[in-house]
Amino acid sequence: MHLQSEEWVAFALHFINQQWDGKSVSRTVTMTQAISEVFTKLEDLWHVEINRSSMSASRFVTHLRYLFARAADNKQLSHIDLDIIGLMANRCPEATSAALEVAKSISTAIGDELTKAEINYIALHTTRLYSEVMDADD
Template identity: 50%
Template sequence: MGLTRGDAATIKRVYNNNVLLAELGDGSEMVLVGKGIGFKHKPGEAVELEAADQRFVPDGSYAASHVAGVLGDAPLEQIELAQEITALAQVELKLEPRQSLLVPILDHLGFAVQRARDGIKVDFPLKWEVAQLYPAEGNLGRRVVELITARLGVALQEDEWVAFALHFVNQQWSKADFSKTVSMTETIARVFSLLSVRWGRNVDENALSASRFVTHLRYLFARPAEVTGAASIQVDVLASVREAYPEAADAALEVAKLIGGALRRDLGNDEISYLALHTSRLYVEMLNT
């Protein structure tokens, strides 16, 4: 937002000495952050926009009041660190620097720091799954934990990286609904477990074919049910796979049931066909190792 000297707004709410919610002349809202910007100010008073070190304009992820509330609960050093983490995710994971990432990162950062200070330990049951399914996000999550410890002088619980990694995954695929990201991660892990049990051998989840399979499964969770997102398959792929590798075809049908249950809808023939292509590649690769 371009500012000229003297641009001002009306204070709607003061959250603390460093954060306030302001209303612009056109009726829109903006969150202003700056050391002491809210000190001795009251709603209804004017405030110069250039007095703020940071200005947050709603981008559609959250209402301005929600952003202001989260920022208002956090020390300035945590706000700045959350922005740095968001910037890292933008560069390394190609994520958009949206408030839908900044706000949950800042919120989780505050809780993680408080837990560390209080000596409270929590379980992260998806640790193995996240490490296997989202290596890039997991690696950045570990760096984030190290960064927080170095910057704030607080030794976080080592496995906090899991939660940060899931926030990065959430931004890519499920946006603001974190519960869907957790469900997706749990379901994909169950898919690989199902294949290993069916075929009597562990599937190499680090293989390229497995990585492509995970990408496809994540896509199924990410897209709306009414959007096909791919050209219709004109041949009976499932029948072809069944003729060559019946175990891979049967596995695809079971995977389809598992995914369908998580999505609460039945997968279409084309979707099952694409699953069969992936399971056949995984099956052949497993036989050749």
């Protein structure tokens, strides 16, 4: 096979996506779009710009990627000992309400309802991200 030099980049990206996803590029595109939309939604809800290269944002993205992978394999988290949303609702209502919005968006993207455990982990990460964003905004 002979590729033009400009085609190698696209080929390499496709190969990497296939290695990560193992199934199809379309799932990777869906995941990437959903994560981008989640950040836009959070910025709109919190009226701030989120530094997407921050540590909390990176952790959040990593968690969402693993959530997508678990959902694709029908292996969502099903058990959690702690009700994070319940604990954080009074302490950080902006983050917990955002977590519920994020959960709706992700549910739509994966075509399935999220388990309570997955929603709790989303709440954990939105709370961490919210705290970082608001501390940086001061």
